[in-house]
Structure formats: C-alpha cells, structure tokens
Amino acid sequence: MATIFSRIADGEIPSYKVAADDKHYAFLDINPVARGHVLVIPRREVDYIFDLDKEEYTGLMLFARRVAKAIEKAIPCERVGVAVVGLEVPHTHIHLLPINSEADMDFSKKHSFPAEEMQAIADAIAKEFE
Secondary structure: OHHHHHHHOOOOOOOOOEEEEOOOOEOOOOOOOOOOOOOOOOOOOOOHHHHHHHHHHHHHHHHHEEEEHHHHHHOOEEEEEEEOOOOOOOOOOHHHHEEEHHHHHHHOOOOOOOOOHHHHHHHHHHHOOO
C-alpha cells in the first residue's frame, strides 16, 4: 500500500505543490511550523533517508537545495532551515523552513493558514523554482 506521500505525489490526494520532477516532489506541509514550510520527498518510497542509495540521496539533496533557493526568494527569511525528523510517515522527507532564528525550527509549534494563503505561498515558491 502506498504511503500518503506517494499518493500526494501521484495526485491522488491534493497538495500545494511547489516543485516536481520525475524522481522528486515538493509540497507545502499542511501543518506548517512556519509560513512556507515545504516537504521534499523522493517519489520512490524509502522509509529512512540513509537507506537511499548514493545517487538517490544526492539527487534528493540537490533537488531540496533548488527548492530552498526558491523559498529564499519567495519568503522573507534569513535562511532556510533543514530537518529530517519525521517518524509519522514511513517515507523519506526533508523539511525546509524559512527561518530568522534557531527558535523558528520548533516543531512543537504548528500554524494554520487559509487555503487561499497556502495556494498563494505555493505559487510564489513555484514561480521562483529553477
């Protein structure tokens, strides 16, 4: 059975997509820690990031870098924080968060934004993705 992230990447479950290619998918976290919080996943289901082979790992990190650069252009922030902390979905995912301090990486603080704002955020990041 496919993970929820695979179902999102396949379009079975709606998402606020910011970037995609044939091996990766990036979308807004629906329970964001910050405005512009993006999840980046490999399309192939692998539970643990360090179980990816070297090529997949490198490809995922390079794709995440491109997404982070787009976030920096679209969302005012000092930098984009990176975290791999998720245990709730057995599918590798990288969190990219626009931050202005280390305290902005507090995963115990979740936000909620209206659908229109989520779409506007996703569109702004997607526009900057190269």
